[in-house]
Amino acid sequence: MTFTCPAPIPAKDTVLLGHGSGGQLSAELLRDIFLPAFANPVLSRLEDQAVLEVAGARLAFTTDSFVVKPLFFRGGDIGSLAVHGTVNDLAMGGARPLALSAAFILEEGFPLADLRRIAESMAQAAARAGVAVVTGDTKVVERGSGDGVYINTAGIGIVADGLDLSAAHARPGDAVVLSGAIGDHGAAILTEREGLSLEGDLRSDSAPLNGLVEAILAVTHEVRAMRDPTRGGLAGTLNEIAAQSRVGIALRETAIPLHAGVRGACEILGLDPLYVANEGKMVAIVAPECADAVVAAMRRHPLGAEAAVIGAVTAGHPGLVTLRTAFGTTRIVDMLAGDQLPRIC
Secondary structure, three states, X not given: OOOOOOOOOOOOOOOXXXXXXXXXXXXXXXXXXXXXXXXXXXXXXXXXXXXXXXXXXXXXXXXXXXXXXXXXXXXXXXXXXXXXXXHHHHHOOOEEXXXXXXXXXXXXXOOHHHHHHHHHHHHHHHHHHOOEEEEEEEXXXXXXXXXXXXXXXXXXXXXXXXXXXXXXXOOOOOEEEEOOOOOHHHHHHHHHHHOOOOOXXXXXXXXXXXXXXXXXXXXXXXXXXXXXXXXXXXXXXXXXXXXXXXOEEEEEHXXXXXXXXXXXXXXXXXXXXXXXXXXXXXXXXXXXXHHHHHHHHHHOOHHHOOOEEEEEEEOOOOOOEEEEOOOOOEEEOOOOOOOOOOOOO
């Protein structure tokens, strides 16, 4: 088994694996190439979805691409992952997902039986999330020019009037609420990819979060921001919120749920679970007086049984995320330049 660094920092003139990590290199691509090229007020919000006013309705719109390796893994596959990832990006903006598109880039020679399996999984995931796949596209590239199959999706949904969630809305005193244990997806992908046999049932947490979001919004709208910590993990997501809101975020390590199998895998492989990807978890920044109600609502939902308040938003150290460790010390939780594990979504 060979591990390589996906983000050698000195290289600046070519695309690196780390540019797709959701970390500092991804931010550089946005800042230096994409934002200058496509600058507009909606894009500049840097949310996981765009909210547009269309004929009197507030329409949420998002797009995503999936290049996970392996294509099939414990707890899911590239098809269900594509649906869940897109539905979740809509839901994190408070939207009720309505419909998806699906575009497939196939490599010549890819088994039709595997493609059928992916399409059926995608259909089942869409039905579970309450959305329909209503349009799409297919392209085929020469053998050796792809990696079996890549999937691009787009999704639309409706946002209720008066609801305005943004990573720029966190305020000092707000509570940081996490829906459950972190790192399940990334650990499952890594062990499957490398053929590792570890104790514990490591499975991806890939799941649609729109039902969980509905449960939260049914008890309060005093939610500042919601994000699903995918690439870059919990650490990357909270660094983005801290930077956009110009606040500090202080976490408590002992409050962050972590399954034993993930903890063991990360210890053996030298990974920090705070940076490991999730595909069925969400973090919410909520008004402090509503934190208990939000946690209770999450715990009543199957996908939020392990929900907990894991920290608070602070006025000090704007843009910085810190962690109070189990040993009573405090460390900075910075955003990684690249990624501990590429090709996980």
